[in-house]
Amino acid sequence: MSAIIEVRQVSKAFGSLNVINDCSIQVEQGSITGLIGPNGAGKSTLFNLIAGTFAPDSGSIWYQGQDITSIPANQLFHRGLLRTFQIAQEFSHMSALENLMMVPPQKGESLFNTWFRPSDVRAQEAEVREKALEVIEFVGLAHVKNELAGNLSGGQKKLLELGRTMMVDAKVVLLDEIAAGVNRTLLQDLIRNIQRLNTERGYTFLVIEHDMDMIAQLCDPVIVLAQGSVMMEGTIQEIQEDKSVIEAYFGNDAH
Incomplete structure:
Protein backbone atom coordinates (compact mmCIF):
# COMPACT_ATOMS: atom_id res chain seq x y z
CA MET A 1 0.00 0.00 0.00
CA PHE A 91 -31.11 19.09 7.39
CA SER A 92 -33.71 18.38 10.05
CA HIS A 93 -36.77 19.65 8.13
CA MET A 94 -36.03 17.56 5.04
CA SER A 95 -36.59 13.84 4.63
CA ALA A 96 -33.74 11.36 4.93
CA LEU A 97 -33.86 10.80 1.18
CA GLU A 98 -33.81 14.54 0.45
CA ASN A 99 -30.78 14.90 2.72
CA LEU A 100 -28.88 12.51 0.48
CA MET A 101 -30.07 14.24 -2.68
CA MET A 102 -28.71 17.57 -1.40
CA VAL A 103 -25.09 16.37 -1.47
CA PRO A 104 -24.07 16.34 -5.17
CA PRO A 105 -23.97 19.67 -7.06
CA GLN A 106 -26.91 19.82 -9.46
CA LYS A 107 -27.70 21.63 -12.71
CA GLY A 108 -30.94 22.94 -11.21
CA GLU A 109 -28.88 25.24 -8.99
CA SER A 110 -28.18 27.32 -12.12
CA LEU A 111 -30.95 29.71 -13.20
CA PHE A 112 -29.77 29.39 -16.81
CA ASN A 113 -30.19 25.61 -16.78
CA THR A 114 -33.57 25.86 -15.07
CA TRP A 115 -34.86 28.19 -17.80
CA PHE A 116 -33.13 26.90 -20.91
CA ARG A 117 -32.23 23.27 -20.15
CA PRO A 118 -35.13 21.95 -18.07
CA SER A 119 -34.88 18.47 -19.59
CA ASP A 120 -31.22 18.22 -18.48
CA VAL A 121 -32.22 19.34 -14.98
CA ARG A 122 -34.98 16.73 -14.77
CA ALA A 123 -32.69 13.98 -16.06
CA GLN A 124 -30.02 14.76 -13.49
CA GLU A 125 -32.56 14.98 -10.66
CA ALA A 126 -33.78 11.51 -11.63
CA GLU A 127 -30.21 10.18 -11.57
CA VAL A 128 -29.53 11.73 -8.17
CA ARG A 129 -32.77 10.32 -6.76
CA GLU A 130 -31.95 6.86 -8.08
CA LYS A 131 -28.51 7.00 -6.49
CA ALA A 132 -29.98 8.26 -3.20
CA LEU A 133 -32.42 5.34 -3.16
CA GLU A 134 -29.53 2.92 -3.70
CA VAL A 135 -27.50 4.55 -0.92
CA ILE A 136 -30.33 4.64 1.60
CA GLU A 137 -30.92 0.94 0.95
CA PHE A 138 -27.19 0.24 1.43
CA VAL A 139 -27.07 1.91 4.85
CA GLY A 140 -30.28 0.24 6.01
CA LEU A 141 -32.52 3.30 6.21
CA ALA A 142 -34.97 2.57 3.38
CA HIS A 143 -37.78 2.15 5.92
CA VAL A 144 -37.35 5.77 7.07
CA LYS A 145 -36.49 7.38 3.73
CA ASN A 146 -39.52 9.71 3.89
CA GLU A 147 -39.13 10.52 7.60
CA LEU A 148 -37.89 13.99 8.53
CA ALA A 149 -34.20 13.67 9.30
CA GLY A 150 -34.68 15.59 12.54
CA ASN A 151 -36.93 12.78 13.80
CA LEU A 152 -34.33 10.04 13.28
CA SER A 153 -32.52 8.47 16.22
CA GLY A 154 -28.89 9.34 16.91
CA GLY A 155 -27.72 6.11 15.31
CA GLN A 156 -29.88 6.59 12.24
CA LYS A 157 -28.48 10.10 11.80
CA LYS A 158 -24.96 8.66 11.87
CA LEU A 159 -25.94 6.10 9.23
CA LEU A 160 -27.42 8.92 7.16
CA GLU A 161 -24.22 10.91 7.47
CA LEU A 162 -22.24 7.89 6.31
CA GLY A 163 -24.64 7.62 3.39
CA ARG A 164 -23.95 11.23 2.44
CA THR A 165 -20.31 10.32 1.83
CA MET A 166 -21.53 7.81 -0.76
CA MET A 167 -23.33 10.46 -2.80
CA VAL A 168 -20.03 11.80 -4.13
Missing part, protein backbone atom coordinates in the same frame (compact mmCIF):
# COMPACT_ATOMS: atom_id res chain seq x y z
CA SER A 2 1.00 3.64 -0.41
CA ALA A 3 0.09 6.65 1.71
CA ILE A 4 -3.00 8.50 0.52
CA ILE A 5 -2.67 11.08 3.35
CA GLU A 6 0.61 12.33 4.80
CA VAL A 7 0.84 14.81 7.65
CA ARG A 8 4.39 16.13 7.74
CA GLN A 9 5.71 17.84 10.89
CA VAL A 10 2.53 19.86 11.39
CA SER A 11 2.02 22.25 14.29
CA LYS A 12 -1.01 24.33 15.27
CA ALA A 13 -1.56 26.74 18.14
CA PHE A 14 -4.58 28.74 19.24
CA GLY A 15 -3.22 31.78 21.02
CA SER A 16 -0.73 30.52 23.59
CA LEU A 17 -2.12 26.96 23.51
CA ASN A 18 -0.08 24.55 21.38
CA VAL A 19 -2.55 21.88 20.27
CA ILE A 20 -0.60 20.05 17.56
CA ASN A 21 3.17 19.76 17.98
CA ASP A 22 5.44 18.64 15.13
CA CYS A 23 2.99 15.85 14.27
CA SER A 24 3.58 13.41 11.41
CA ILE A 25 1.26 10.56 10.41
CA GLN A 26 0.56 8.50 7.31
CA VAL A 27 -2.74 6.92 6.29
CA GLU A 28 -2.28 4.08 3.84
CA GLN A 29 -4.61 3.81 0.89
CA GLY A 30 -7.31 1.21 1.49
CA SER A 31 -6.78 1.10 5.26
CA ILE A 32 -9.10 1.74 8.17
CA THR A 33 -6.75 3.63 10.47
CA GLY A 34 -7.71 4.46 14.05
CA LEU A 35 -6.74 7.69 15.80
CA ILE A 36 -7.07 7.53 19.58
CA GLY A 37 -5.81 9.46 22.58
CA PRO A 38 -6.91 11.02 25.85
CA ASN A 39 -9.19 14.06 25.90
CA GLY A 40 -7.31 17.15 24.77
CA ALA A 41 -4.76 15.17 22.76
CA GLY A 42 -5.54 17.19 19.61
CA LYS A 43 -7.41 14.56 17.61
CA SER A 44 -10.24 16.78 16.35
CA THR A 45 -7.83 19.62 15.58
CA LEU A 46 -5.73 17.23 13.50
CA PHE A 47 -8.90 16.19 11.65
CA ASN A 48 -9.74 19.82 10.98
CA LEU A 49 -6.25 20.43 9.61
CA ILE A 50 -6.45 17.44 7.27
CA ALA A 51 -9.97 18.37 6.13
CA GLY A 52 -8.98 21.96 5.35
CA THR A 53 -11.03 23.64 8.08
CA PHE A 54 -7.88 25.14 9.62
CA ALA A 55 -4.46 25.84 8.13
CA PRO A 56 -1.42 24.62 10.09
CA ASP A 57 1.07 27.11 11.48
CA SER A 58 3.91 25.01 10.11
CA GLY A 59 4.41 21.73 8.28
CA SER A 60 2.42 20.37 5.34
CA ILE A 61 -0.42 17.99 4.51
CA TRP A 62 -0.40 15.80 1.40
CA TYR A 63 -3.27 13.95 -0.27
CA GLN A 64 -2.78 11.59 -3.21
CA GLY A 65 0.77 12.87 -3.60
CA GLN A 66 -0.24 16.54 -3.75
CA ASP A 67 0.33 19.30 -1.20
CA ILE A 68 -3.13 20.36 0.05
CA THR A 69 -1.95 22.48 2.99
CA SER A 70 -3.66 25.67 1.78
CA ILE A 71 -6.69 24.13 0.06
CA PRO A 72 -10.06 24.86 1.78
CA ALA A 73 -12.50 22.18 2.90
CA ASN A 74 -15.07 22.70 0.12
CA GLN A 75 -12.46 22.05 -2.58
CA LEU A 76 -11.14 18.97 -0.78
CA PHE A 77 -14.73 17.69 -0.56
CA HIS A 78 -14.93 17.71 -4.36
CA ARG A 79 -11.61 15.86 -4.52
CA GLY A 80 -13.07 13.02 -2.46
CA LEU A 81 -11.71 13.95 0.99
CA LEU A 82 -14.71 14.11 3.34
CA ARG A 83 -15.34 14.20 7.06
CA THR A 84 -18.24 13.44 9.35
CA PHE A 85 -18.91 15.15 12.66
CA GLN A 86 -19.39 13.93 16.22
CA ILE A 87 -22.80 15.63 16.17
CA ALA A 88 -24.58 14.74 12.93
CA GLN A 89 -25.33 17.80 10.79
CA GLU A 90 -28.50 16.82 8.98
CA ASP A 169 -16.85 10.10 -5.31
CA ALA A 170 -15.40 9.66 -1.82
CA LYS A 171 -11.85 8.36 -1.52
CA VAL A 172 -11.01 9.19 2.10
CA VAL A 173 -13.54 9.63 4.90
CA LEU A 174 -12.59 11.09 8.27
CA LEU A 175 -14.98 9.67 10.88
CA ASP A 176 -15.21 11.75 14.05
CA GLU A 177 -16.68 9.85 17.02
CA ILE A 178 -19.25 8.10 14.86
CA ALA A 179 -20.18 5.73 17.71
CA ALA A 180 -21.17 8.56 20.09
CA GLY A 181 -24.83 8.31 21.09
CA VAL A 182 -25.44 5.17 19.02
CA ASN A 183 -27.07 2.07 20.51
CA ARG A 184 -25.21 -1.24 20.20
CA THR A 185 -27.47 -2.65 17.46
CA LEU A 186 -27.09 0.35 15.15
CA LEU A 187 -23.39 0.52 16.01
CA GLN A 188 -22.93 -2.93 14.51
CA ASP A 189 -24.77 -1.71 11.40
CA LEU A 190 -22.35 1.22 11.21
CA ILE A 191 -19.34 -1.07 11.56
CA ARG A 192 -20.61 -3.41 8.83
CA ASN A 193 -21.27 -0.50 6.48
CA ILE A 194 -17.80 0.96 7.05
CA GLN A 195 -16.23 -2.44 6.40
CA ARG A 196 -18.30 -2.88 3.22
CA LEU A 197 -17.37 0.57 1.93
CA ASN A 198 -13.73 -0.28 2.59
CA THR A 199 -13.72 -3.71 0.95
CA GLU A 200 -16.33 -3.28 -1.80
CA ARG A 201 -15.78 0.35 -2.80
CA GLY A 202 -12.20 1.00 -1.80
CA TYR A 203 -12.86 3.75 0.75
CA THR A 204 -9.98 4.70 3.04
CA PHE A 205 -11.02 5.66 6.58
CA LEU A 206 -9.34 7.59 9.38
CA VAL A 207 -11.37 7.07 12.55
CA ILE A 208 -11.37 9.10 15.78
CA GLU A 209 -13.09 7.00 18.39
CA HIS A 210 -13.23 6.49 22.17
CA ASP A 211 -15.05 3.15 21.86
CA MET A 212 -12.14 0.70 22.01
CA ASP A 213 -14.35 -2.25 21.05
CA MET A 214 -15.18 -0.47 17.80
CA ILE A 215 -11.53 0.39 17.21
CA ALA A 216 -10.61 -3.25 17.82
CA GLN A 217 -13.20 -4.48 15.31
CA LEU A 218 -12.37 -1.96 12.62
CA CYS A 219 -8.91 -0.48 12.74
CA ASP A 220 -5.43 -1.60 11.78
CA PRO A 221 -3.20 0.24 12.35
CA VAL A 222 -4.05 2.44 15.33
CA ILE A 223 -2.25 5.73 15.99
CA VAL A 224 -2.08 7.11 19.55
CA LEU A 225 -1.97 10.89 19.89
CA ALA A 226 -0.94 12.57 23.15
CA GLN A 227 -0.28 16.28 23.70
CA GLY A 228 -0.52 16.93 19.98
CA SER A 229 2.13 14.40 18.92
CA VAL A 230 2.21 10.74 17.95
CA MET A 231 3.00 8.56 20.94
CA MET A 232 2.98 5.24 19.07
CA GLU A 233 1.44 3.31 16.20
CA GLY A 234 0.63 -0.39 16.06
CA THR A 235 -2.11 -2.98 16.35
CA ILE A 236 -4.81 -2.48 18.95
CA GLN A 237 -3.31 -5.32 21.01
CA GLU A 238 0.14 -3.72 21.02
CA ILE A 239 -1.34 -0.40 22.05
CA GLN A 240 -3.52 -1.83 24.83
CA GLU A 241 -0.46 -3.55 26.30
CA ASP A 242 1.86 -0.53 26.12
CA LYS A 243 2.59 0.97 29.54
CA SER A 244 3.21 4.50 28.23
CA VAL A 245 -0.22 4.51 26.53
CA ILE A 246 -1.93 3.26 29.69
CA GLU A 247 -0.22 6.00 31.67
CA ALA A 248 -1.24 8.67 29.13
CA TYR A 249 -4.88 7.61 29.51
CA PHE A 250 -5.04 6.93 33.21
CA GLY A 251 -2.07 8.73 34.82
CA ASN A 252 0.79 7.49 36.95
CA ASP A 253 -1.49 5.39 39.15
CA ALA A 254 -2.58 3.13 36.27
CA HIS A 255 -1.99 -0.59 36.80
